[in-house]
Amino acid sequence: MKQSAENAVEVVGVSKVFGQGASEVRALDDVSVSIRQNEFFTLLGPSGCGKTTLLRLLAGFEQPTAGQIFLSGIDIAGLPPNKRPINTVFQNYALFPHLTVGQNIAFGLEMLGRPKAEVSDTVERMLRLVRMEALRDRKTSQISGGQQQRVALARALAPQPKVLLLDEPLSALDYKLRKEMQLELKRLQHETGITFVFVTHDQEEALTMSDRIAVMCDGNILQVGGPRDIYDHPADRFVADFIGESNFMNARIESVSDGRATLSLTAGATVQAILPEGVASSGDVTVVVRPERARFLKDGEAGASEVSLPATVETIVYVGTDTHYHLKLSSDEAFIARVQNDDRGGFLPAQGQAVQVAIAASAVQVLKD
Amino acid sequence: MADTLSDDVLRRAAERAQSKRFDVRTMPGFTTIAVICFIALYAPLFPMAFYSFNAGDSIAVWQGFSWRWYVSAWSNDLVKDVTVRSLIVAACASGIATVLAVLAALGTTRTQPFRGQTLIYVLINQPLMVPEIVTGVALLVFFAMIKVATGYTGLIYLIAAHAAFCIPFAYLPIRARLEGMDKTLEAAASDLYATPIQAFRRITLPLMTPGIVAGAMLAFVISLDDVVITELVKAAGQDTLPTYMLGQLRRAITPEINAISTALLAITVVLLTTIFFLTSKKE
Ligand SMILES: Nc1ncnc2c1ncn2[C@@H]1O[C@H](COP(=O)(O)OP(=O)(O)OP(=O)(O)O)[C@@H](O)[C@H]1O
Ligand SMILES: [Mg+2]
Numbered sequence: 001m002k003q004s005a006e007n008a009v010e011v012v013g014v015s016k017v018f019g020q021g022a023s024e025v026r027a028l029d030d031v032s033v034s035i036r037q038n039e040f041f042t043l044l045g046p047s048g049c050g051k052t053t054l055l056r057l058l059a060g061f062e063q064p065t066a067g068q069i070f071l072s073g074i075d076i077a078g079l080p081p082n083k084r085p086i087n088t089v090f091q092n093y094a095l096f097p098h099l100t101v102g103q104n105i106a107f108g109l110e111m112l113g114r115p116k117a118e119v120s121d122t123v124e125r126m127l128r129l130v131r132m133e134a135l136r137d138r139k140t141s142q143i144s145g146g147q148q149q150r151v152a153l154a155r156a157l158a159p160q161p162k163v164l165l166l167d168e169p170l171s172a173l174d175y176k177l178r179k180e181m182q183l184e185l186k187r188l189q190h191e192t193g194i195t196f197v198f199v200t201h202d203q204e205e206a207l208t209m210s211d212r213i214a215v216m217c218d219g220n221i222l223q224v225g226g227p228r229d230i231y232d233h234p235a236d237r238f239v240a241d242f243i244g245e246s247n248f249m250n251a252r253i254e255s256v257s258d259g260r261a262t263l264s265l266t267a268g269a270t271v272q273a274i275l276p277e278g279v280a281s282s283g284d285v286t287v288v289v290r291p292e293r294a295r296f297l298k299d300g301e302a303g304a305s306e307v308s309l310p311a312t313v314e315t316i317v318y319v320g321t322d323t324h325y326h327l328k329l330s331s332d333e334a335f336i337a338r339v340q341n342d343d344r345g346g347f348l349p350a351q352g353q354a355v356q357v358a359i360a361a362s363a364v365q366v367l368k369d
Numbered sequence: 370m371a372d373t374l375s376d377d378v379l380r381r382a383a384e385r386a387q388s389k390r391f392d393v394r395t396m397p398g399f400t401t402i403a404v405i406c407f408i409a410l411y412a413p414l415f416p417m418a419f420y421s422f423n424a425g426d427s428i429a430v431w432q433g434f435s436w437r438w439y440v441s442a443w444s445n446d447l448v449k450d451v452t453v454r455s456l457i458v459a460a461c462a463s464g465i466a467t468v469l470a471v472l473a474a475l476g477t478t479r480t481q482p483f484r485g486q487t488l489i490y491v492l493i494n495q496p497l498m499v500p501e502i503v504t505g506v507a508l509l510v511f512f513a514m515i516k517v518a519t520g521y522t523g524l525i526y527l528i529a530a531h532a533a534f535c536i537p538f539a540y541l542p543i544r545a546r547l548e549g550m551d552k553t554l555e556a557a558a559s560d561l562y563a564t565p566i567q568a569f570r571r572i573t574l575p576l577m578t579p580g581i582v583a584g585a586m587l588a589f590v591i592s593l594d595d596v597v598i599t600e601l602v603k604a605a606g607q608d609t610l611p612t613y614m615l616g617q618l619r620r621a622i623t624p625e626i627n628a629i630s631t632a633l634l635a636i637t638v639v640l641l642t643t644i645f646f647l648t649s650k651k652e
Contacts (some may be wrong), residue, residue, distance in 0.1 A: 061556055081559040094557040098575050107571075108561035159562065 014067030045216030293363035421627035462531030463588035470539035539584035546580025
């Protein structure tokens with residue numbers, strides 16, 4: 001079977017089972033996903049959801065129990081790692097400790113049997129690309145964590161792979177360096193035009209860096225989409241909960257027309273929202289509202305496209321850029337409203353106060369389960 | 370606030386915790402016991418080394434400093450002969466043992482865990498557990514059969530016997546080195562287009578070399594010092610240095626034996642120190 005060569009990587013119905021019998025672990029369960037050419041694609045999910053396993057299958061360190069993997073339309077099932085034009089940036093970098101920075105970067109090219117002149121040219125170019133020219137002859141044990149990360153990146157990029165796999169490459173770095181490297185990675189991906197498959201369990205990192213994100217849970221891919229798509233339209237409760245902060249509310253579908261449902265919220269208001277595919281057109285549903293999509297009203301001035309809910313302020317938490325108001329709705333459901341600390345002088349309630357929260361109707365998202 | 374801890378009580382508790390953090394060195398008598406152990410281990414070596422420099426013929430009455438027993442040992446053809454034999458046997462046996470140990474260590478650390486792996490460990494380390502005299506007797510009987518069948522009585526038997534009991538000593542440091550080595554390094558090599566053989570030559574082998582050298586040296590020292598198995602396996606006129614010394618001790622003892630022992634001790638200490646530095650050095 002030949003797949004479309006448009007996609008850099010095509011994963012079709014792949015399962016991976018470790019162990020047998022009672023100790024069997026289904027790390028991946030019938031996963032299918034397409035990764036486009038030149039895309040920054042992120043696998044996002046909690047620990048143990050199978051992200052590394054999927055990367056290892058792509059790299060060739062493991063063989064799938066079932067399913068196929070295509071690279072530019074070619075089934076690469078039987079190929080060992082050294083025959084796949086795919087390189088990996090390992091979580092612990094895995095730099096060769098007995099070689100210098102330059103020798104590490106040259107390794108892949110030498111194994112490919114490239115001429116000496118080309119190897120040293122490419123090494124120089126890679127060192128410039130990751131801004132490490134000065135450290136070419138250092139042993140890799142004598143450079144900092146951030147520098148090791150760059151060397152690992154340069155080493156994996158040097159042979160110009162079709163796909164670069166990155167397994168949580170930033171998790172060992174401190175916050176500031178991580179922010180810096182996020183931009184750096186984005187820049188490198190842009191400059192090299194290589195397809196990046198990036199693994200992280202940090203949703204913020206995924207949102208900032210990716211062209212598209214696949215959210216994983218328990219060996220399944222729950223949703224694939226652009227960062228905005230996933231944030232604004234989470235498919236189910238897990239995705240909504242895992243990415244960003246969420247307020248979940250119970251609602252009942254009153255009527256449906258034109259793919260839009262009229263919902264009555266248990267907290268006491270009626271609102272119209274898009275009914276996603278695969279949701280029954282009657283009965284109880286869960287809706288999600290992001291905390292930053294709520295604001296406080298001073299005496300019933302709700303806009304035309306807003307709904308207002310009565311609530312009581314329970315706790316106020318100051319977090320620097322924002323203030324979080326923990327509210328209790330009339331339905332006894334908890335609700336968090338996030339207000340930016342921008343001195344714009346909107347109405348801000350005090351603890352214990354009874355208030356009206358306004359939610360933009362477009363912010364109400366119906367979930368699949 | 371009566372029932373909370375007062376600052377004073379808190380401070381005293383903290384101080385006590387500081388000083389009493391469990392440390393075996395603070396146990397009563399620790400230093401004494403440690404000193405006694407070290408004395409018991411090393412004290413006997415000092416008179417031996419001391420009297421090797423005795424100018425007189427006694428190993429117990431000091432008559433002044435002299436190198437004479439070292440010179441005498443050095444110019445003793447018999448000593449030269451057995452020393453050369455010891456070195457040949459130790460070099461060959463440790464070489465063979467190291468090659469086998471490298472293969473065994475790769476086989477037990479660089480494969481998927483397999484059924485019976487523990488059994489393999491036990492089998493490899495068997496010479497450490499079976500009493501040496503038993504191994505010696507077994508080899509004696511076994512080699513006797515071969516000798517009768519082939520008529521060959523050369524040094525090979527001794528080398529083979531030494532190689533066999535040296536394997537675990539070579540194996541253990543090499544395995545420790547391989548186990549301490551990050552397996553993702555080999556994965557990274559194959560990810561970077563190295564064939565399994567290239568990955569071994571360029572990555573695994575250079576990184577395990579300190580372990581191999583340590584294993585070889587340990588095997589060498591063990592072979593050099595062996596008495597029991599050598600005594601049983603050697604043919605007539607195949608004395609090694611230790612069995613020769615044992616023979617000498619049955620006759621009149623002169624400080625020459627002290628001199629040889631001291632020299633052997635010095636070589637052992639140098640080799641073991643090297644092993645220590647090789648195995649304790651990171652990467
Ligand atoms: N070699 C293996 N043998 C047995 N089980 C394994 C093996 N590798 C992974 N697993 C199991 O498969 C599941 C997925 O593991 P995986 O390493 O892919 O998770 P992950 O998403 O990368 O998690 P993390 O974020 O913690 O790295 C886990 O339950 C893990 O225990
Ligand atoms: Mg992982």
